Amino acid sequence: MKLYDYKMAPNARRVRMFAAEKGIELEMASVDLGQREQLEDGYKAVNPRLAVPALELDDGTVITESIAICRYLDEIQPDPALFGTGAKGKATVEMWHRRMELEGLQPVADAVRNSVNFFAGRAIAGPVDFEQIPALAERGKQRIDLFYAMLDAHLADNAFIAGEAFSIADIAAVVACDFAKVAKKRIGDETPNLKRWYDAVSARPSAAA
Numbered sequence: 001m002k003l004y005d006y007k008m009a010p011n012a013r014r015v016r017m018f019a020a021e022k023g024i025e026l027e028m029a030s031v032d033l034g035q036r037e038q039l040e041d042g043y044k045a046v047n048p049r050l051a052v053p054a055l056e057l058d059d060g061t062v063i064t065e066s067i068a069i070c071r072y073l074d075e076i077q078p079d080p081a082l083f084g085t086g087a088k089g090k091a092t093v094e095m096w097h098r099r100m101e102l103e104g105l106q107p108v109a110d111a112v113r114n115s116v117n118f119f120a121g122r123a124i125a126g127p128v129d130f131e132q133i134p135a136l137a138e139r140g141k142q143r144i145d146l147f148y149a150m151l152d153a154h155l156a157d158n159a160f161i162a163g164e165a166f167s168i169a170d171i172a173a174v175v176a177c178d179f180a181k182v183a184k185k186r187i188g189d190e191t192p193n194l195k196r197w198y199d200a201v202s203a204r205p206s207a208a209a
Helices: 010-022 041-046 066-076 086-113 134-154 168-183 192-202
Strands: 002-005 027-030 054-056 062-064
Touching (some): 002 010, 010 168, 054 066, 086 168, 134 168, 168 192
Antiparallel strands (some): 002 054, 054 062
16 A cells, blocks of 8 residues: 655644554655645646545555545554444544544644645645635634633543544644644643643654654
């Protein structure tokens, strides 16, 4: 299996962390977004959406979208159970993972992609160019503050995002928190529960994947 990847891309990092937690080794193929290699014909033939990550299977099948890739990896290597176990556990992980995407990753993406020069003219990933909207960046930064406050309150009674076990929800959350640094939104002492969780998750070997 070959993973088309860019080291700084948050969605690609989600897959790398997931694979590392599973102990799955992937052949890596770097797509340099800084050099706009995702727009070239070679990568366009792999993923017409012009985004990373993309997983190419040995039979030539290409799976795009980070969570679809993680679902595939979970099927071929069920342990550890990063999508939860049992009806209640799986639903809880799914609920919190969705919240991490909607309340964390999306506001961070709005804040970063609409304010950083790197994304000028490419405010939304994909085949269509979009200009930055500064108001979206400001709203995104406000939502990041709300995200941090929500997580701090939730983590007062939970070791991890979805309860007592590390899951894909924690992967999405730590990726969101790290990407938020680009928008100068860092976890501080005013959210001690969030900081405790962040330090613990960031110390896991997979966080360096």
